[in-house]
Structures are given as structure tokens and as C-alpha cells.
């Protein structure tokens with residue numbers, strides 16, 4: 001009996017049968033412009049096809065120039081595009097997979113000066129204002145979608161996904177929020193749906209029945225003026241009638257102020273919204289968002305919420321997810337913990353995406369792990385993300401690796417991070433790497449402080465010993481009410497009601513969230529999440545939003561965050577997750593003061609100067625989140641023995657440290673050693 005029987009039940013579509021129920025959802029990777037040709041994208045998708053996923057969807061390609069999301073041409077609009085793409089479906093087919101091209105028109109989200117929309121209403125997340133499409137241009141845009149689909153077919157794709165969710169152009173036509181037209185494309189829902197159904201119908205007519213037509217429908221808009229539950233079902237029926245083969249789910253417009261994929265969203269937390277569709281259409285429906293483990297996917301299918309599941313970021317974390325799940329190898333799956341750091345945040349900064357826990361993602365042609373030519377004896381000091389990443393790759397390449405870790409468990413700071421609400425799954429990553437090390441034959445010495453004498457005889461020594469938290473030179477910092485973030489997060493100190501946090505980097509924000517929400521269920525329970533964020537499942541509420549937005553009546557602590565620099569609070573947090581943190585802390589009325597000079601800490605609290613005025617912030621507990629320094633005393637000792645160690649992660653550089661850099665440095669060093 002397979003471990004996940006429903007997940008591996010074939011799915012019959014119109015003209016073909018998919019081998020399992022796993023879709024690799026669309027992700028923009030930053031490679032879509034194909035500046036150096038299609039090779040990197042082809043390698044990226046082929047690796048996932050070999051990994052056993054049933055169906056892949058590419059990142060976004062626009063059917064015309066106005067719909068391009070970014071400054072580059074990422075289109076499927078002419079013979080040149082078609083010919084450039086050919087290598088991608090070819091590589092996927094050679095690897096035994098199937099692939100759809102996603103056609104997406106950005107509408108008012110496009111960051112190009114030619115942006116257009118149903119009505120000239122600027123998006124809150126785009127500085128550019130759109131021009132209103134004329135009625136003839138709306139017709140032409142439908143034609144552009146049909147042309148793009150046909151070109152995709154000619155290029156060798158198995159079908160297309162029409163992107164109708166996340167607030168892009170098709171969504172903009174559907175909702176009164178963005179469509180205030182008075183012609184045949186605006187007004188009643190029947191008119192607003194005409195653009196979406198027109199595209200589906202025209203694509204079907206143009207491409208025939210031997211071509212998969214998947215439509216991504218917004219199952220919850222999560223914005224004011226979005227569609228109600230009833231209207232979404234009406235749309236789903238209309239899309240099916242127009243000729244779609246599959247309905248994929250999208251959740252929330254990009255401008256929604258509710259998290260939809262970040263780690264603050266419970267796993268599988270939106271599958272209920274897909275279930276509503278399943279009850280009214282006969283074509284297969286696909287659940288999406290925060291589905292990152294096979295048992296979760298199996299449960300969604302077993303509950304009847306969906307016929308298939310879409311995993312996007314989990315396919316960055318582990319290209320072999322499907323094959324491993326099929327083999328029942330749950331421990332061997334590298335789990336995506338929803339941080340967005342190396343994927344979405346990088347894309348928003350116009351860089352190529354990757355994955356914190358798998359630095360090879362989107363770099364398949366550059367970061368290659370080949371068998372080592374000469375086997376070396378290598379010592380790794382530190383079992384945090386940097387050391388784990390290095391040890392796994394180096395041992396898999398054939399080196400004899402010994403890893404020393406001074407604490408009783410592997411994971412380093414991930415063992416603190418996983419205590420933060422929403423970051424529990426960092427623990428999954430530690431478990432995965434521990435297993436990977438075991439399989440690769442790494443000798444792990446826990447509870448072992450490595451010293452230079454035992455290290456000096458190795459062929460190579462890698463210092464991944466991390467950081468030491470910094471204690472600022474503030475008079476009174478030794479006061480008994482002062483604690484470090486490690487003590488607070490480890491539960492070693494009890495924290496009073498009035499808390500002052502010194503420092504407002506990622507750890508400062510995390511400590512505040514930990515104190516406020518550590519006993520809650522918001523990040524792990526879909527119902528608690530919905531009531532926390534004001535999401536309702538009734539048939540009538542526009543956008544799926546409660547009329548009255550929730551607020552926190554009695555936060556567990558009264559928190560003040562202080563920082564020396566005058567930069568805005570939260571500016572160092574992730575682009576796609578930092579705003580969630582900021583909303584949470586604002587709701588709990590956390591006071592934030594910047595440009596502060598610390599005077600002293602005493603029984604009364606923290607004495608500061610702010611804009612020339614002296615002030616005392618009363619505190620029962622003061623938490624230090626005031627930076628970190630590299631921990632690498634062993635380096636100089638080893639150098640005294642004539643041995644130069646390699647430094648990675650926090651041991652190399654503590655400033656702006658994150659796990660993305662730590663793991664990447666580990667993997668890159670291991671690939672070449």
C-alpha cells in the first residue's frame with residue numbers, strides 16, 4: 001500500500017492521464033526574460049519533471065507588451081517567442097513530464113509605462129497609473145491571449161494556464177473595485193465575466209481539444225470590492241462552460257493586507273475555499289497555498305477539498321518531492337518552510353529566485369555537485385544552517401566529513417527561530433538535514449566543543465561556528481531585569497508585563513511576536529487564522545472579508561521597541577513578510593521609537609534621549625536584540641598551527657546574516673572543495 005494513495009492515483013483529463021495529483025504551481029523565477037537563452041529555465045523545469053511531478057506551470061508570460069510585469073520582455077506573442085521557448089517543453093518531455101505555459105496579463109500591476117486596466121484606477125502597490133482599455137482593445141487583448149496560447153502549443157507546451165487570480169488583469173475585470181466601466185465589459189457580473197470567459201472560449205477554439213486549458217480562479221479575493229462566495233461559484237461554472245479542463249486556485253490579490261502564502265499562514269489553510277468550487281463544477285479543481293508536505297496533500301484529497309494539489313515553492317526546496325512521496329520517503333523531503341526569502345523576496349528585488357534550503361534552485365546549471373576527485377577528511381565546526389548545508393553536500397560528493405556541535409542538538413539558531421509563531425517548520429528543516437547527514441555517512445559529534453588540537457590534522461577545516469549575541473555598552477545593562485533574546489526564546493527567564501526590546505532587526509521583531517502570540521494558534525489553525533485576519537466563508541461577503549475587521553483587545557504584553565538608527569522600523573524585514581509583522585505589532589499597540597540614545601537601565605526602566613528630550617520607558621523586562629558578532633576564535637588558534645580554516649555563515653560575517661546566505665555559502669564551498 002503506497003504511503004499516500006490518493007496523491008498517486010492517476011487523474012484523467014480530456015485527452016491524457018496524469019500519473020499523480022501533484023501540480024508544480026507557477027512561480028516567477030527571474031529567468032523568464034531568457035537573456036542567455038532558455039537553457040537555465042529548461043534545466044530548472046527538467047529537474048522537477050525528473051522528480052516526478054505530474055504537471056508543471058511556467059512563470060508568467062504576457063500575451064502582449066502592455067501586460068508584462070517587469071521592465072523586461074517576458075512574452076508569448078510572436079514567432080520569435082515561440083522559437084525561443086521550444087527548448088523548455090522539449091527538456092520537460094525528455095524528462096518524462098508535462099508543462100503548461102502561464103499566460104498572465106498584469107493590468108494595473110504591470111511595472112511598465114504602457115500599463116492598462118479596465119478602469120484608470122491606480123493599484124495601491126504600483127506607483128504607475130493605468131490607462132483605460134478601449135472596448136476594441138479589450139477584444140484585441142482576448143485575441144492576444146488566444147494567439148499566445150496557440151504559439152505555446154506550437155512551441156510544444158502541453159497547454160496553458162490562464163492567470164485569472166491574484167488581482168491581475170482578468171481579476172481586475174471581474175471586480176467592481178477595479179472595473180467601473182459602463183460598456184459591455186462592466187456593470188453586472190455577467191458583463192464583468194465576459195473578458196475571462198471570452199479568453200477561455202477563444203483559447204479553446206484556437207487550440208483544439210488536445211491542449212490542456214487550466215484557469216486559475218481567485219477562490220478568495222481578500223480585498224474590499226472583491227467577489228463574494230456566490231459570485232465566485234457563478235464564475236467557476238461559466239469558466240467550465242467556456243471550455244476549461246482544470247480549475248487551479250489563487251488566493252488573495254497582491255494588494256490584500258492578509259497573508260496568503262507567508263509562514264504565518266497555516267499549512268493548507270485555504271483548501272476550504274477550493275472545496276466550494278468542487279461542489280459546483282465537474283472538472284478537476286486544484287487546491288493551493290502552503291501545501292508543503294505529502295501527508296497534508298493526501299488529507300486535502302481525502303477530505304474531498306480538491307482533486308489535485310498545487311505545490312510551488314516546495315518544488316524549489318525539493319525537486320524530487322513527488323518521487324520521494326511516492327516512495328514513502330517523508331524524512332527525505334526537504335520541506336519549504338514558507339519564508340519567501342530566497343524566492344519571492346528576491347524576485348521583488350528583480351533578482352533570480354532560489355531557495356534558502358536548496359541553493360541549487362534556479363541555479364541548476366551553475367551550482368553542480370559532482371563526485372569529488374580526491375576524498376578528503378574534513379572537519380566542520382558547528383551544526384547550524386551553514387555547517388549542515390556544507391556537511392551534506394561535501395559528504396554526498398564523497399568526502400569523509402565529521403561535524404562537531406557543542407550543543408546537544410543540530411540546528412544552531414534554527415532551534416530558536418522555530419519557537420517564533422509561524423517559524424515552527426524551521427524545525428522540519430533541521431530534521432531533514434540531520435537525516436541527510438546520516439544517509440551521507442557524516443560523523444556527527446554532539447555535545448562536543450571542537451578544539452584546535454583535534455582539528456589540526458584534518459585535510460580541511462570548516463568553521464561554521466556562528467555568532468555570539470552582542471551586549472551593548474549601556475550603563476546598567478547587567479541589571480537583573482535585562483535578558484538576552486536567547487534566554488527569552490529558550491524560556492530560561494520569565495518575562496514581565498511591560499517589556500522594552502532594544503534593537504529592531506529581524507530578531508527584535510521576532511521576539512515581540514513571540515511574546516504576543518506564543519500561546520496562540522493563528523499560524524497553525526485555519527479557523528483561528530481566519531478569525532484573526534477577518535476572513536469569512538459565507539456566500540455573500542464581498543472579497544471574503546468580515547464587515548468589521550478584528551483587533552487585539554488585550555495583548556499579552558505592553559511592548560516598546562527602541563532603536564538607535566533613524567531608519568523606519570521593519571525596513572530590514574523581508575519584502576513579502578515584513579508587512580505582516582508590522583501589522584501584527586501595530587494591532588498589539590507595540591510602541592516603536594527610533595533615533596533613540598540609550599542613557600542607562602535601572603529599576604525604573606530604560607532611560608533614553610529622544611529628539612533632545614530625556615524620557616524613561618518603564619520596564620519589567622528589557623530584552624537585548626542588539627546585534628551579533630562572528631564566533632571564530634578557533635580560526636586564529638588553527639592558523640597558529642599553520643592551518644587556514646574556511647569560514648562560512650555567521651562565523652565569516654555576522655552583519656546582515658540570514659540562513660539564505662549561511663546555507664548558500666555552505667553549499668558553494670562544499671561544491672568546490
Ligand code: FAD
Nearest residue numbers: 382384385386405406412413417450465466649650658659
Ligand atoms: P548558527 O546557526 O549560529 O550555528 C552555529 C553552530 O555552531 C551552533 O549550533 C553552535 O552551537 C555551534 N558551535 C559554535 N562554536 C562551536 C564549537 N567550538 N564547537 C562545536 N560547535 C560550535 N534566518 C533566516 O534566514 N530567516 C529567519 O526567519 C530567521 N529567523 C530567525 C529567528 C531567530 C529568533 C534567530 C535567533 C535567528 C533567525 N535567523 C533567521 C537567523 C539564522 O538562524 C542564522 O542566520 C543562521 O542560523 C546562521 O547559521 P550559522 O550556521 O552561520 O550559525
Ligand code: SF4
Nearest residue numbers: 336339340343355356
Ligand atoms: Fe520555501 Fe523559503 Fe525556499 Fe522560498 S526560500 S522555497 S519560502 S523555504
